[in-house]
Amino acid sequence: EPAFNPSGQQPFSVTAMFRGNPADARNQTIVGHTTTSWRLWMNASGNLEWQIAGNTLNSSGIYNDGNWHQAVAVYAPASSPAVTGTNLLYVDGVLDSSVSTVSTNGIGGSTSDVMIGADPQYTNNPDALGQQFAGQICEVALFTNALTAAQAQQLYTAINPITVNTNPTNIVFSLSGNQLTLSWPADHTGWMLQAQTNSLSTGIGTNWVDVAGSTNSNQAVIPVNLNNGSVFYRLVYPPQ
Numbered sequence: 001e002p003a004f005n006p007s008g009q010q011p012f013s014v015t016a017m018f019r020g021n022p023a024d025a026r027n028q029t030i031v032g033h034t035t036t037s038w039r040l041w042m043n044a045s046g047n048l049e050w051q052i053a054g055n056t057l058n059s060s061g062i063y064n065d066g067n068w069h070q071a072v073a074v075y076a077p078a079s080s081p082a083v084t085g086t087n088l089l090y091v092d093g094v095l096d097s098s099v100s101t102v103s104t105n106g107i108g109g110s111t112s113d114v115m116i117g118a119d120p121q122y123t124n125n126p127d128a129l130g131q132q133f134a135g136q137i138c139e140v141a142l143f144t145n146a147l148t149a150a151q152a153q154q155l156y157t158a159i160n161p162i163t164v165n166t167n168p169t170n171i172v173f174s175l176s177g178n179q180l181t182l183s184w185p186a187d188h189t190g191w192m193l194q195a196q197t198n199s200l201s202t203g204i205g206t207n208w209v210d211v212a213g214s215t216n217s218n219q220a221v222i223p224v225n226l227n228n229g230s231v232f233y234r235l236v237y238p239p240q
Helices: 149-159
Strands: 012-020 028-032 038-042 047-052 055-062 069-076 085-091 094-102 135-143 172-176 179-183 192-198 219-223 230-236
Touching: 012 028, 012 038, 012 149, 028 135, 038 069, 047 069, 047 085, 055 085, 055 094, 069 149, 085 149, 094 149
Parallel strands: none
Antiparallel strands: 012 069, 012 135, 028 038, 038 047, 047 055, 069 085, 085 094, 172 179, 179 219, 192 230
16 A cells, blocks of 8 residues: 555654554564664663654653553654654644654655554564564554644544543652552543652742653652752643
8 A cells, every 4th residue: 555655755654553562572562664764663671763754752750660652753744845744743642752854865665565563574583582563553543644642632632532521630649668549430541641850949930741652541650859959840721
């Protein structure tokens, strides 16, 4: 199918729901079409990697946690070949990472098949275990356009039709050893937990950072670091 084999400055997007096996720490393909074209996979550390147009983008979050997640991988070329394009990775409806220095050479293309849970380039020895995915994959879709942030959020909401309580709520905490557990009501699943760390003299500021994966749960377990001066948490909706 030519639509699955973009070339040059053609925009392209791949989406998939996936749940990995945390005990299987190796490179695992979610959807693949070889390194000369495009591929979406999970590396041995549990980060997602999106490779297209000569560039590999790594997620900031780790998603090999045994939970279901949705990935939306996007290639958005510039309007002119003289300007670099952008690769983006959305996870669970929220932008995880992006890079705007993608090669102007575009996508090389491949005559190989598109595979779900595998890559035609990595199916046989001696390429380790073949990079097949250990877990479950569903809701795979390919698009011949660069999906926007709003469209990524809409896809996640459509696949996860959770009725989210939009009224503000409290965060409940408990401490066991050096593990801080933060939780909030289940009907607030979909809210984003954010954190900021400052010196004691600074107090609270505006440097909020998203806690990866928090929109897919109503709980977060965070190691306590006694070297931090002050740490603040808040919930926001919709995710920013």
